[in-house]
Amino acid sequence: MSTSRRRLLLAGIAAVPLVARTRAARAQDTDVARLERLLALEHRLGSAYEAALRRDAIEPALGEQLHEHERQHVRGLEQALRARGGLEPRATVPLPELGASLASRPAFARFALGLEAEAVAAYEDALARLRSPRLGRPLGSIMACGAQHGVALRGVLGEPLLGPGA
């Protein structure tokens, strides 16, 4: 094998992971990937409120309301995903911290506040990067609801409703 052919071959082999990484990055940078990530976060929130209701770790009326909102968000995101040919992600593994948070209502409120903040930040990021302008308003509408959940949870904790970083 000539030196130049060997060089070309080696360069080709070296380029494979780069191409794969580029393809993977491109796949992550799609509206479908963003919707799937948001759906996973909404599933996680829904599961958390469901567990809290079962263990009386949240006041029932508030828990039912927040849980119902998450169900509606999941339904809306699934609809948006299906319209774009996306795959619905499988159920997510509950966070290990969930178990400990169910010990008391304040502990769960603190835990849920963190989850809601993470979800709002994910929506903000997704909204900034969206390719489809049609998704802007509906996703923003869900994000706004998540921000309001944070206010409700700060109320449970007896903290100022507009907390730091709010």
Place this chain on the structure above:
Amino acid sequence: MRSSLTRRGALGAAGLALASCGGGDPPPGGGPQPGSGAGLLSSILALEHASVAAWGAIAEALRGDALRYARAIVVREEEHVTRVTGLVAALGGDPVEGRTREEYARSFPRLRDEADALRFAGDLEQRLVRAYLDALGLLPEERQRRIAAEIAAQEAQDLAVVHVLAGEPAAPEPFVTGTL
């Protein structure tokens, strides 16, 4: 729809929108390109200027915790003015300036008591949330959309605080000002 969205409150918010975006405000300068988002951002900026004045008027009708929250929200609205002003200026635009407090006050409803003030505040915040959510699908640049999303989340929180002060759930609806 919330029961507090009365005709009087809605008229007040509509008057505010007219006051903020009416013909008296100068149009964006000649710098920005068409489709840059400068026109839309200028409209939002005018609304934010009006909101600072409106929250000042709302605060005058409130006491105790409600007054403290109103003052905090005035500061947040002023921060929004600064952020949106920065976006317009970055496009080479000429950011609109606010009118005098007296000029804005003419378009506000009469706030006789705390209930009137909270109704007006609720209508105002709904209008602000809607303005930013509508902008999310229209602004061309990622940075513009990121800032619009961050402010929209804050406006939704302000709206939730108004709900709580009015004795309502913080988050009454799964989709704030719209549906998927």
